[in-house]
Amino acid sequence: MPTLVKTAPAPAPAAPKRGGADLPRLVGWQGFTVRVPNTWDLTGFSGANESGYLRVDDGNGEQGLEIKWATEPRKAKTPPDVTVRRDSYFSALRKTARKKRITLETKETDAPRAVLRPERGAAGFSWVGDRKAVGVVWHCTACRRTVIAQVLGDRSGKNGLSAVAAGVLGTLRCHPEDPEWRVWALYDLQTEVPSDYKLVGQQLMNVYLRLQFARGTSRLSVEQWALANIARHGDYLDEWLRGNTKGLMREARYVVDEGEAHGHAALLLSGGPALGVPMLHAAREALHLRRPATRFGAVAWHCEETNKIFSIQGFRTRRQEDPVEAMVGRTRCHEDRG
Ligand SMILES: [Zn+2]
Ligand SMILES: [Zn+2]
Known part of the structure; x- marks a missing residue:
């Protein structure tokens, strides 16, 4: 273990x-x-x-x-x-x-x-x-x-x-109060993920936490960096994120919009699988008659109060509702800490 x-x-x-x-x-x-x-x-x-x-x-x-x-x-x-x-x-x-x-x-x-x-x-x-x-x-x-x-x-x-x-x-509770959502909380990260997603990977370190989830072909990643402004060296958040994320956006092509998360300026990413390997992956899923996850969506923001960068990214099928935005709301930022 x-x-x-x-x-x-x-x-x-x-x-x-x-x-x-x-x-x-x-x-x-x-x-x-x-x-x-x-x-x-x-x-x-x-x-x-x-x-x-x-x-x-x-x-x-x-x-x-x-x-x-x-x-x-x-x-x-x-x-x-x-x-x-x-x-x-x-x-x-x-x-x-x-x-x-x-x-x-x-x-x-x-x-x-x-x-x-x-x-x-x-x-x-x-x-x-x-x-x-x-x-x-x-x-x-x-x-x-x-x-x-x-x-x-x-x-x-x-x-x-x-x-x-x-x-x-x-x-100690063995099942969540709201059966639709599970709380994942450790090392000062507190987020919620739809209950039907399973944990498929994680990286847990002092300054960087990543949880990865999957449900059929759909996938989610949650990342949190501590001491964010020191690490950023004045980079714009989108540049910084591109250089540092180990989340799903590395497999995506997307457009970047500006939005808001917990009162902070946020990046809203939307798109689909990048050409090349992820595209092949989607085609393979389609051949196996599994509905491919062809929609990409992500939200990333910098919380100045807690000095952290958060990024929540997901691939989903065409028919599936995007869980990312709801997850952003359920991820603890600077409010109600403690
Ligand atoms: Zn129970
Ligand atoms: Zn905040």
Whole structure:
């Protein structure tokens, strides 16, 4: 599983209190959203929409959250017994502990009150080995995900581990409130992408973040550069973007218009696939009787307040509505930060 470079967390003025812990930071990944302390961020992930793993922690190995999930098949008649899943999790833990010669104590508990929802069957647990964990196993009948989530900390339970665990687990959602849109939030990027697009690639660095998505032949890319005006050296945004983007516009020919995004001057790009390779790609799609994504649209802007450049780019089919503009509105710029 890739380990990521961590961004220095931005100070957040308004910190909502949940379960006694400060949880100002929103992380969104593969349909999950969770609020965590300001010093935590995404540090590891694997898998995809159907099943996967996610780690969000403080980068020092002191406290953090781990989530593992799997999606139950649609044809499954009865929801899985979460206490059975907890048992098998415990036996997996014991096996690892034996190998590492660590004494492990596991405890079955009621699920924390904060995680109870009508659509969830839930069972709680805690364990103490080389670290201490407070967690929960649940199955959600709305998204069919079975989730094991645990907050880890020092084995003494210091730094308010149980309060942090209750707070963080209480904010964890396994499916979005609006089924049409998924929040993707990490490293101070917060955007939303139509739920039927799947993540197909990412580049996650301190100063540059890129997420790529696909749905059939349609594709989307979201990019965010931090410290933008230093990097721009006075270049016009369109020149700068052409030189720096790794998004879809490299495969497009387009015209540039001027527009607005979050009150900033924005570039509006529209067109189609560039001649040559992308054109061939579209022709191949057409031969396979898949409707080719022949429409290109993009919006890019520089946010002076946060010193960032954003670019959202998409290829879509002729019949499909362009999601880019709605995504621009749902991408957090300088307003309501924190
Ligand atoms: Zn769910
Ligand atoms: Zn802005």
